[in-house]
Amino acid sequence: MYMVGSVPQGPEVVACYIRVHSNVDEDTTRYFADFEQEMKDRKVNIKGSSLTLVDSEDHHKLTVVQSDDLVPSTDFEMWHKCKEAYIAQVTDPHRGIPASELHVFPAEITACYYEAEMPVILEQDYRILHPEVVALLEDKERLEVFFRAVALGMIKVDDSKGQPYWAFKLPGDVDPLYVTVPSARLDGRSEDDIFDVIHNFVMEGHDQRPGMGEAKNVNWDKLRDAILVTQRELGKNKTIKRYQEEVDSPKGIIQKMRADVENRRSKVSNTNLRTVIGQEYLDLADLATVVYRVGISIVTDDSCPSRQTGDISSVWSVC
Structure with missing residues (x-):
């Protein structure tokens, strides 16, 4: 889809990539050098380095890919028009x-x-929602289980053995599953990005230590059962308090994300740039808030989970 009149002169930039295993010997190197030059002679609209010979590990195939860049950056307002129409x-x-x-x-x-x-x-x-957030949403239930497990203390930052890392441990487990790997450096490192933490747990679901492979995985059935048991042991009021604290507490991941974005934006003078910095974290914070507030409303309801709507209500139930 292009704006009317945005490309009257044709493509702004044409690029061509030739992918082939060309450096077998002197003959093949010379042959494909001639081939590259022939392509440049025939396609005069491709300028200089925009036609590139790229090496390939496949000894049996030659691939030619051409791209036409049609829309200059000055015409990107059409994206906003399409977005408005979609909404x-x-x-x-x-x-x-x-x-x-x-x-x-x-x-x-x-x-x-x-x-x-x-x-x-x-x-x-x-x-x-920001694309970085959407990329975490392959499995809705597992994402929501992640946030509940954080609020219930099953997933948290562990610094008891030196460098901090995110750990997952069910009640009764002896050893944790490493959601992130602690730094090997003495001076440590910056905090793990929450997107990496969620990706490792929700999308990969296994211990992140080198050499562990997938030998130690998240047992999703046991985790769901553990959440149910913990909620029932806490009771309705304490369960609601845990989830509400995760929304409101400065120490919770939601307020930490908001504070970090506010801090980063405060250092930027350009107004247009400031408004887009960290938007993915604000979107994730809002999504997590929705998860907790939906959960609180279900826990607050005196009816049994079978009478609730949605596919995750049974995990919230304290009936």
């Missing part, structure tokens, strides 16, 4: 199409659920 379509109460019906991949469909919930629960305008 208008999916939020129209009379003729709108459910956002999930316009997507194919599971992570995108899951994102549609949160994008619809955020305006209702957080009283915000409808917005599209």
